[in-house]
Amino acid sequence: MSATTQQISAPSPGIVLRLKRYMLRHPGVARLGVVLLLFVAWEIAARWFVDPMFLAPPSKVLFAFDDVLATRGVPAALRLTFFELAIAFSIAVVIGVVVGLAVGLSKFGNRSFMPIILLLYGIPQITILPIFILYFGIGAASKIAFGVTHGMFPIMMAVVAGVQNIKPILMVSARSMGASRWQILRYVIYPHMIPSFFSGMRLGMTGVLLGVLLAELYVSTAGIGYFTSVFTQNFDPTKLLGLVAMLAAMAIVLNEVVRRAEVHFARWRD
Amino acid sequence: MTTIATPDAAKADAAIRVRNVSHHFGEEGEARHVRALLDTSLDVERGELLCLIGPSGCGKSTLLNVMGGLFEPTTGTVTVGDKPVRGPMPHDIAFIFQENALFPWNTIFENIMLGMTFQGVPKSEREDRARRALEAVGLDEFADHYPSQLSGGMRQRAALARALSLETSILLMDEPFGALDEQTRMVLGEDLSVLLSRSKKTIVFVTHSLGEAVFLADRVAVFSARPGTIKEVIEIDEPHPRKPEFMTSAKFHTLRDRLYELLHDEIRKSMSQSAKPKRAYEDAVAKGEA
Amino acid sequence: MSAPRDRFKGGLASRLVQVGFLVAISVLWYLATTRWGVNKLLLPNPLNVWDQLVDVIAKGEYLNDLRITLTELAFAFAISMVSGTLIGFAISRSPYFTKVFEPLFAGIYSIPIILFLPLYVLFFGLGPASKIALGTTISFFPVVLSTIAGFSNVDRVLVTAAKSMGASDYQLFRYVLVPAALPVILTGLRMGFTVALLSIIGSETIASLGGLGHRIVNLAENMDMARMFAYIVFAIAIAAFLNTTVSVLEARGKRQR
Numbered sequence: 001m002s003a004t005t006q007q008i009s010a011p012s013p014g015i016v017l018r019l020k021r022y023m024l025r026h027p028g029v030a031r032l033g034v035v036l037l038l039f040v041a042w043e044i045a046a047r048w049f050v051d052p053m054f055l056a057p058p059s060k061v062l063f064a065f066d067d068v069l070a071t072r073g074v075p076a077a078l079r080l081t082f083f084e085l086a087i088a089f090s091i092a093v094v095i096g097v098v099v100g101l102a103v104g105l106s107k108f109g110n111r112s113f114m115p116i117i118l119l120l121y122g123i124p125q126i127t128i129l130p131i132f133i134l135y136f137g138i139g140a141a142s143k144i145a146f147g148v149t150h151g152m153f154p155i156m157m158a159v160v161a162g163v164q165n166i167k168p169i170l171m172v173s174a175r176s177m178g179a180s181r182w183q184i185l186r187y188v189i190y191p192h193m194i195p196s197f198f199s200g201m202r203l204g205m206t207g208v209l210l211g212v213l214l215a216e217l218y219v220s221t222a223g224i225g226y227f228t229s230v231f232t233q234n235f236d237p238t239k240l241l242g243l244v245a246m247l248a249a250m251a252i253v254l255n256e257v258v259r260r261a262e263v264h265f266a267r268w269r270d
Numbered sequence: 271m272t273t274i275a276t277p278d279a280a281k282a283d284a285a286i287r288v289r290n291v292s293h294h295f296g297e298e299g300e301a302r303h304v305r306a307l308l309d310t311s312l313d314v315e316r317g318e319l320l321c322l323i324g325p326s327g328c329g330k331s332t333l334l335n336v337m338g339g340l341f342e343p344t345t346g347t348v349t350v351g352d353k354p355v356r357g358p359m360p361h362d363i364a365f366i367f368q369e370n371a372l373f374p375w376n377t378i379f380e381n382i383m384l385g386m387t388f389q390g391v392p393k394s395e396r397e398d399r400a401r402r403a404l405e406a407v408g409l410d411e412f413a414d415h416y417p418s419q420l421s422g423g424m425r426q427r428a429a430l431a432r433a434l435s436l437e438t439s440i441l442l443m444d445e446p447f448g449a450l451d452e453q454t455r456m457v458l459g460e461d462l463s464v465l466l467s468r469s470k471k472t473i474v475f476v477t478h479s480l481g482e483a484v485f486l487a488d489r490v491a492v493f494s495a496r497p498g499t500i501k502e503v504i505e506i507d508e509p510h511p512r513k514p515e516f517m518t519s520a521k522f523h524t525l526r527d528r529l530y531e532l533l534h535d536e537i538r539k540s541m542s543q544s545a546k547p548k549r550a551y552e553d554a555v556a557k558g559e560a
Numbered sequence: 561m562s563a564p565r566d567r568f569k570g571g572l573a574s575r576l577v578q579v580g581f582l583v584a585i586s587v588l589w590y591l592a593t594t595r596w597g598v599n600k601l602l603l604p605n606p607l608n609v610w611d612q613l614v615d616v617i618a619k620g621e622y623l624n625d626l627r628i629t630l631t632e633l634a635f636a637f638a639i640s641m642v643s644g645t646l647i648g649f650a651i652s653r654s655p656y657f658t659k660v661f662e663p664l665f666a667g668i669y670s671i672p673i674i675l676f677l678p679l680y681v682l683f684f685g686l687g688p689a690s691k692i693a694l695g696t697t698i699s700f701f702p703v704v705l706s707t708i709a710g711f712s713n714v715d716r717v718l719v720t721a722a723k724s725m726g727a728s729d730y731q732l733f734r735y736v737l738v739p740a741a742l743p744v745i746l747t748g749l750r751m752g753f754t755v756a757l758l759s760i761i762g763s764e765t766i767a768s769l770g771g772l773g774h775r776i777v778n779l780a781e782n783m784d785m786a787r788m789f790a791y792i793v794f795a796i797a798i799a800a801f802l803n804t805t806v807s808v809l810e811a812r813g814k815r816q817r
Contacts, residue, residue: 027660123799124757127772130788174388176360177364187388232681241679251670
């Protein structure tokens with residue numbers, strides 16, 4: 001479709017056609033256009049069609065960031081959430097790597113514990129969130145713990161997969177050149193594991209974000225959850241959207257950091 | 271019982287001696303049980319290029335792996351020089367595999383260096399030897415490329431460079447050009463012939479290609495269908511390095527036809543067998559039984 | 561020679577480790593509550609939990625909550641399944657649209673959408689509507705992404721071959737595109753189902769008037785621990801049953817294409 005449009009418009013292109021051709025060559029720009037269009041639709045809907053008790057236009061939300069941050073306790077709650085995410089992620093990575101290596105490197109460990117890990121991973125953890133709050137309180141500890149249990153499994157799985165999916169020929173080839181066990185671990189298994197380790201980190205980050213934010217939203221007497229319920233009860237969509245937008249931005253930045261790392265460390269893959 | 275061993279006088283000079291080797295994959299009675307190699311004996315002379323040729327699944331790759339100590343034979347013995355083979359012998363034997371066995375996360379240069387690290391070459395020598403090996407295969411400009419950035423032919427040249435850098439007296443090549451197109455294989459075959467005529471290495475070369483076998487080999491060992499054993503050994507009396515003209519000569523064609531005649535029935539026989547042996551072989555490699 | 565027996569022994573040992581693990585946890589749980597004096601308000605006696613579970617099931621008390629959760633799930637999944645596959649197919653028809661929308665969807669999917677729950681609650685209220693809306697939103701993305709991937713990665717050779725034999729557009733769709741794309745789409749549908757279930761129980765837990773998640777929170781607030789544990793076990797069993805069913809359907813669909 002795109003190709004024919006380009007060919008037909010070859011002679012003396014007008015401004016519209018030129019724009020069209022530009023968009024065709026740069027899907028990224030068009031994507032940005034789609035996003036902008038969505039915001040415009042939202043703006044129009046919020047300004048003229050929807051009760052302001054429920055929805056605020058994006059322009060207003062943007063200018064309400066100051067207001068949100070000026071609300072007593074919000075900056076502290078955001079900082080705390082960020083801190084919880086960082087701690088939970090670090091713990092999830094450590095547990096995920098240690099358990100993943102222990103299980104992945106031994107045939108017996110793999111056969112014995114992989115089913116248990118899969119079983120635990122399959123449990124919908126959200127059902128036990130109340131237990132976490134009960135045991136760890138409404139403070140940071142419960143949220144970190146819930147983030148860790150969400151983040152560690154994907155990392156474990158990725159480490160196990162990374163250790164195991166090595167092409168057998170590479171192991172045989174290393175052995176034929178006289179590689180010791182340690183050298184195989186250091187020069188074959190370790191580098192092979194790196195890319196899947198980083199994609200595990202990305203999935204782990206997604207899990208940690210989910211776990212921490214779920215727990216934050218669940219506890220309505222402190223932190224982010226407190227403010228979202230206050231803003232909801234006050235029918236203050238501007239501030240609510242502002243707060244959610246800031247958290248979403250936090251999530252996007254953290255995801256992006258891990259994704260960049262993944263791309264960087266997997267560059268030998270064609 | 272096939273015993274294709276050179277006369278006693280020449281035995282002293284055998285680089286690899288294979289005696290009554292059989293190899294099974296899996297256990298008797300198991301679904302995966304495959305008798306890949308049956309009571310095979312063979313002497314590889316020092317400095318010769320021996321081709322192993324035969325239908326798929328006839329056990330020629332198995333024999334190569336047994337020679338190199340990557341598989342332990344079910345019965346029989348292999349000696350290299352005067353040492354019995356009980357595992358990989360990185361100081362005597364270098365391998366080149368069919369698939370791309372370069373480490374994808376290392377550059378070509380790093381791959382060659384790593385091979386020498388494994389083999390235990392002193393640090394000070396490695397870089398120099400790696401450069402020389404790369405020059406020998408004409409890849410010096412691509413030292414810092416990753417394997418995924420090279421063509422299949424270049425990757426196999428790099429694998430050859432890695433094997434050369436190990437400076438072993440024996441080179442075992444398992445269908446090294448198997449995954450390449452016909453034209454690339456021809457050129458690589460010519461280059462290999464030139465390279466090896468200078469190096470005085472002992473080479474065992476597994477191939478599917480009749481032309482490749484005749485063009486490269488001093489002797490060609492023809493395998494029977496599974497369970498494989500050596501049916502006949504044919505001499506190719508033509509000096510190295512072989513010229514491209516050899517390929518169009520009457521002598522080449524006579525030899526090639528002779529090989530075809532020997533192989534034809536065996537190929538038919540092996541085609542009526544199932545495709546299992548490859549699986550069994552891969553399983554063995556994956557499980558690390560190899 | 562002894563390799564198969566060793567393998568058998570290895571398998572047996574692994575089973576023993578697994579059973580031992582589960583037994584150890586149960587025994588530890590039991591001992592903690594009966595011998596070591598762990599507070600009943602933190603950890604109820606497992607036998608007590610079992611009695612409560614039997615009671616919940618025998619009295620049929622779970623029915624109302626289960627019905628709410630399942631209804632929400634059915635609506636959410638039905639909507640995301642239909643919209644996801646249709647939109648995904650439409651987008652996959654043009655490589656250009658694929659390039660525009662696919663990264664956009666993937667980007668949104670990587671944000672924890674549960675964040676928007678407060679907005680949904682504000683908009684749709686505390687009832688089932690907000691759960692359905694959130695469940696739909698969250699499960700839409702895996703479905704649409706896998707549909708796009710499934711249809712746009714169909715081997716060109718298959719399409720060319722079918723066209724060379726004179727296949728009509730419908731025949732191409734019915735006999736080439738759908739069977740080729742189906743495995744990927746089915747995987748996406750399975751993932752969509754799983755995340756829909758999770759997000760519905762999750763949003764019930766956070767803000768709701770009914771459903772299994774709501775019941776668990778309610779019991780937690782009343783400190784009725786044994787019954788809460790019983791409901792947790794029940795919810796996990798339901799989720800396991802549903803997820804297994806869907807996985808089986810996925811596997812069957814992949815075999816039968």
